[in-house]
Amino acid sequence: MATLTKNPNVNAWVDEMIALTKPEKVVWIDGSDEQLQALRDEALSTGEMVALNQEKLPGCIYHRTNPNDVARVEDRTFICTRNKEDAGPTNNWCDPKEMYAKLTPMYDGVMAGRTMYVIPYSMGPIGSPLAKVGVEVTDSIYVVLNMDIMTRVGVKAFENLGDTSDDFVRGLHARADIDPEKRYIVQFPEDNTIWSINSGYGGNVLLGKKCFALRIASFQGKNEGWMAEHMLILGVEKPDGEVKYITAAFPSACGKTNLAMLIPPACYTEAGYKVWTVGDDIAWLKQGPDGKLYAINPENGFFGVAPGTNEKSNPNALHTAMRDTIFTNVAINNADQTVWWEKLDKNPPVDATEWKGAKVNGPEYIAQGGSLAHPNSRFTAPARNCPCISKEFNNPAGVPVSAIIFGGRRASTTPLVYQSFDWIHGTYVGSAVSSETTAAATGAVGVLRHDPMAMKPFIGYNVGDYWAHWLEMGEKLGENAPKIFNVNWFKQDENGNFIWPGFGDNMRVLDWIIKRCEGTIDAEETAIGYLPKMGDINVTGIEDEVTPEIMEKLLHVDKELWTKEIAEMRNYYKELSDKGARIPAALEAQLDALEARLAK
Ligand code: OXD
Ligand code: MN
Numbered sequence: 001m002a003t004l005t006k007n008p009n010v011n012a013w014v015d016e017m018i019a020l021t022k023p024e025k026v027v028w029i030d031g032s033d034e035q036l037q038a039l040r041d042e043a044l045s046t047g048e049m050v051a052l053n054q055e056k057l058p059g060c061i062y063h064r065t066n067p068n069d070v071a072r073v074e075d076r077t078f079i080c081t082r083n084k085e086d087a088g089p090t091n092n093w094c095d096p097k098e099m100y101a102k103l104t105p106m107y108d109g110v111m112a113g114r115t116m117y118v119i120p121y122s123m124g125p126i127g128s129p130l131a132k133v134g135v136e137v138t139d140s141i142y143v144v145l146n147m148d149i150m151t152r153v154g155v156k157a158f159e160n161l162g163d164t165s166d167d168f169v170r171g172l173h174a175r176a177d178i179d180p181e182k183r184y185i186v187q188f189p190e191d192n193t194i195w196s197i198n199s200g201y202g203g204n205v206l207l208g209k210k211c212f213a214l215r216i217a218s219f220q221g222k223n224e225g226w227m228a229e230h231m232l233i234l235g236v237e238k239p240d241g242e243v244k245y246i247t248a249a250f251p252s253a254c255g256k257t258n259l260a261m262l263i264p265p266a267c268y269t270e271a272g273y274k275v276w277t278v279g280d281d282i283a284w285l286k287q288g289p290d291g292k293l294y295a296i297n298p299e300n301g302f303f304g305v306a307p308g309t310n311e312k313s314n315p316n317a318l319h320t321a322m323r324d325t326i327f328t329n330v331a332i333n334n335a336d337q338t339v340w341w342e343k344l345d346k347n348p349p350v351d352a353t354e355w356k357g358a359k360v361n362g363p364e365y366i367a368q369g370g371s372l373a374h375p376n377s378r379f380t381a382p383a384r385n386c387p388c389i390s391k392e393f394n395n396p397a398g399v400p401v402s403a404i405i406f407g408g409r410r411a412s413t414t415p416l417v418y419q420s421f422d423w424i425h426g427t428y429v430g431s432a433v434s435s436e437t438t439a440a441a442t443g444a445v446g447v448l449r450h451d452p453m454a455m456k457p458f459i460g461y462n463v464g465d466y467w468a469h470w471l472e473m474g475e476k477l478g479e480n481a482p483k484i485f486n487v488n489w490f491k492q493d494e495n496g497n498f499i500w501p502g503f504g505d506n507m508r509v510l511d512w513i514i515k516r517c518e519g520t521i522d523a524e525e526t527a528i529g530y531l532p533k534m535g536d537i538n539v540t541g542i543e544d545e546v547t548p549e550i551m552e553k554l555l556h557v558d559k560e561l562w563t564k565e566i567a568e569m570r571n572y573y574k575e576l577s578d579k580g581a582r583i584p585a586a587l588e589a590q591l592d593a594l595e596a597r598l599a600k
Helices: 008-021 033-046 096-107 141-150 155-161 208-224 256-260 315-320 362-367 423-431 463-480 503-518 548-554 559-578 585-599
Strands: 025-028 061-063 077-079 115-123 132-138 168-174 184-188 193-197 227-229 232-237 243-249 274-279 283-287 293-296 301-305 326-328 331-333 338-340 378-382 399-407 417-419 434-436 448-450 483-487
Touching (some): 008 115, 008 132, 008 168, 033 061, 033 141, 096 184, 096 193, 115 141, 115 208, 132 155, 132 208, 141 208, 141 301, 184 208, 193 208, 208 227, 208 283, 208 463, 227 463, 232 399, 232 503, 256 301, 283 463, 293 463, 301 315, 315 378, 399 423, 399 503, 463 559, 463 585, 483 503, 559 585
Parallel strands (some): 025 115, 077 184, 132 168, 168 193, 243 399
Antiparallel strands (some): 227 283, 232 243, 293 399, 301 378, 326 378, 331 338, 417 483, 434 448
């Protein structure tokens, strides 16, 4: 099939990839419904995809990955820059020449007898000055169908690129043998290139997502003066119709998708508040012509974790995924060819196929400790299906950001919410993001894992330079810089019970944050930042659950714990710096200042 672009740079690169992988056939993805439907039909006929009940789940299909291939593989993910220091201590590094030399024989002829699909795609709305183009070649229809949901796929992507530009990200993916020992997810930021091999699973193979929109884009953003962040974007519409936009970065399993699609409690909806979703995972942020910081969601869909998603935790996500969705590694209810996962409801199907493909009795299987759906099973659903999708979702200019939130899962130490003193302090707060493992997950409670800005697996360069870039952005934004906050939905009491209800009630914290941005509410100045005054977090309707005593606990700043926190952060900075991170002096100074304030 003929190429879809006159761009010689694209055509030369695709020819090179064809010469390397030697496919039997090459198909350019034009983005038409007919072509995608034909591919769906083909995948259903070969068994790569499984049909689901088209009355109950219209447009939905199912895919099962190899059981050795169910998650992102951080230990096999590389950032290959010419100088090792440029990748920094948070990344695996290899010299690009060496890595190309190692991988080239693995790709040589890897698509023989197979079809290569060439997928042009845009990250960001077509026509947006913030959008970027990628081309992924792959031998997987699953990848094509997922990329069609997660990005803007087809000829239209080339409209953004034009006929001469070389500014596109070259992504090469081959399933090969799905051999975990030979699995590589490699970014070459200096070449705008990603090579992925021996995986067929989401984050490793949908190269527009983590590989491009975070790792490569964070590197591009540093060089071009913008930011690529692991952040949701939401808009809070107030009763007067004004919408305030907030971005938030949390590590995995801290509820980004849930916050992005939040349904406010009755006292807010009755007053006329609404929450609109712009994105649930990635934000690209750039200063606009008016000096403010604008955000776009480079994606076009949601690649959400299925287990735990239900009518209470996130009805909007559930409704989004009920049509036109690809389910990966969830369980199938054989009675009606629908899907099921843990915590969807209390009725696991009796006649079930578990995620690895075995037919089982669901309730019995679970009683024996089995998991019907893989804990990292996913839905890939189009953003257009989301009942609360923002009308600005496709706005090429993006949305103006009033507040940036960081957060993690912390049983103690970190209060429900606090505001940083300024952008530099906020950058420090982001650098200090860490999340605790739960007893259920690891057996050890309270093991702290650092995950700066929730970006540890995704920063495409040296973490110290990344923090320096944050500081540069703050300088450039000046008075227009969004306010930076930290939240913790996961504070526990002495018995390990969560003391904040979370989910929709997080709106109460967003409300305080917005009032702080507007300057309409006072705050308590503490050593760690500005905290809500008692009585300033609205608890209408949850007074019985969140009593003044609980609120005091939620907002408590424990001097002893914070002294430990500072010692831990000193260690962390030192460890990173010993391993080659160039930590900005301004952040070291923030640690000293925090320590001094706490000692007062
Ligand atoms: C992640 C994801 O792993 O969004 O962060 O899939
Ligand atoms: Mn993510």
